[in-house]
Structure formats: structure tokens, C-alpha cells
Amino acid sequence: MTAFWEPGTAYGPGDIVRYEGHRYKIIIPHTSQGDWNPTVTPNLWGRLSDEDKGEWDGYQEHHKQPADYKPPVDYHPPAPEEQKVDIPHEERQKRWYDLDDNRKKDLEIGGGLLAGIAAAAGGYYLYKHHEKSEEDKKSDTWALQNWLHDAEARQKEYRQNGPRGPAQWILNKGKDIPPNAIVVGPEHDWTLWICRAYIDGTIQVGKASNVFERGAVIGYHDKEVQLDTYEILVGDMRGLKWVDASGYLDVDNLRARPVEGGHDKDGTPLFIAEAPHNGAVHPGIASAKLEGAVIPYGGKTVQVNNYRVLCYNF
Incomplete structure (x- = not known):
């Protein structure tokens, strides 16, 4: 018997599910979520014949659709x-x-x-x-x-x-940290490295470690987000330096060029910061719109007034 579609389920090649009385076969393997059911994600699921013949009724070479099929609003066939x-x-x-x-x-x-x-x-x-x-x-x-x-x-x-310079962002996955990733500092018995990732129209800077559940942790909207695919900063600290700053970041006062970090939704640059908190130093972000460095910690974000910004050493 065909299993019913459920959110929070990892679906792979060849999987077939039943949803609202119809059968669907997977197109792109993925982990389901509540708002991505088969009727509204035609690029993820293809509808099968209700006669259990295993034949596709969805968009095919001849664009066949069952007579009672009603596409979602703004739907375009894959x-x-x-x-x-x-x-x-x-x-x-x-x-x-x-x-x-x-x-x-x-x-x-x-x-x-x-x-x-x-x-x-x-x-x-x-x-x-x-x-x-x-x-x-x-x-x-x-x-x-x-x-x-x-x-x-x-x-x-x-x-x-x-390498094309003392600092470079490269794509990384999971807990396998490149040997030349730039270290911020130890926290207890593990090491923290600098990472960044896309979230909600922004590129946010956070921390990576081989002890984290998925490899990277980003702070966003006062919560920590676990990610397994992210960019990690690699390079050579001989060409870099940490420059003291506090409060709202004024780049001109750094008297050095900061390393590219990320950006906010409105395009405001987010620079790479390190800040002390609870007995360790943590990577995070600083910008002209933040009252201090913002770091992910303890399931949320923490703002620290005095911090340092990563800059080029020339």
C-alpha cells in the first residue's frame, strides 16, 4: 500500500506517496516540509495515474493532465x-x-x-x-x-x-573543516572557525566547528540556525589582522580594509567580527547599523559592545 505523504520526511529516488486521494512520484529528492505538499510543488512531485498503472499523468511530452486536475495559482509546468x-x-x-x-x-x-x-x-x-x-x-x-x-x-x-589572497571564502559541507580555515579561538575543548551562509535574502557570518550538529551555526533574528552547507573562510593570518572596534562600526576608523563578510537585506555590508563572551571568543558580524558585534551563542544571538574586525594587513 502506498504510504501517505508526511512533512519532515526524507524522500529519495523512486518514492511514491499518496496525498489527498492521489498518488505522486518524486522528481527531486528532498526532505518534505509542511508548505511543500505535492499539490503545490510540481517541480518536486509528479502526479501518477489514479488507476495504479504507474504511468505519469502530470506534465509529459504531450502535456497530458487528468480531466479534474486544477493547477495551483501561478503554476508553470516543469x-x-x-x-x-x-x-x-x-x-x-x-x-x-x-x-x-x-x-x-x-x-x-x-x-x-x-x-x-x-x-x-x-x-x-x-x-x-x-x-x-x-x-x-x-x-x-x-x-x-x-x-x-x-x-x-x-x-x-x-x-x-x-589561494588568491590571504582570505578567501570556499564552499564547505558538514564537519570536515579545511586545514587552512581561519581560527577565531577555542571554546572549551573545541575550535571555532569563521563561516557564512545565505539566510532570508542576507549573507550572515557565523561559526563552524566539527563538534556542531551540522557543522555550522549562524545567528539570525535572535536564534541560532544549524547548517550543513556553508562557506568557510580560509587563508593566512600573516596577511590579516584583527582591529579593535566598539559600538556602531565606522570602517574609516579602522584604518585598514576589512575582509568581505556578508550583507543585510538592504545591502548594508556585514563585516567579520570576533567578540569575547562567557570565557571564549566567538565569530559574528559588525556593521554601521549594529550597536556592537552580534554573535550566535546558546541558541540565540548576543550583542557585545567591544569587539575586533578582521582586516587585511596592508
């Missing part, structure tokens, strides 16, 4: 596998809302959002995704896949050409 959409580098730097409506449709129909959907389904953190409008969900997916695309390009360049 494209055939060979159909691709080219996304220039310059376009990836744009927000979803800055694209015109015709281009958005091209990206949806041509599979331009599939990578982001697959990434999110594969365990990336999308902040309160289920509470957002359909257009906001598409924006979230677009931004996530563009960050991931750029991170993969940085990782490929690093593997082919080696």
Missing part, C-alpha cells in the same frame, strides 16, 4: 530535462523583483528556479518560507540558488588555482 535557461552572471546579481515579468516567466518555465528549489529541499535554511507570499518564495529561491552558484564557482577556482 520543463523537460533537456530544456535549460541561460542565466548570465550580471543577471544573477539582480534581485528577483528587479527582473521584468517576461523574464521571470522564462526562468520559471525554463527551469531557472529548479536549482534553488532542489537546494532548499536538500536542507538549506529558508527563514519562515511557509509564511511568505508566492512571489516572496520565488525571490527566496532565486537568491539562494544565485549564492550557491557563486559559492560553487569560488570553490572551483580555489581548487584549480589555489
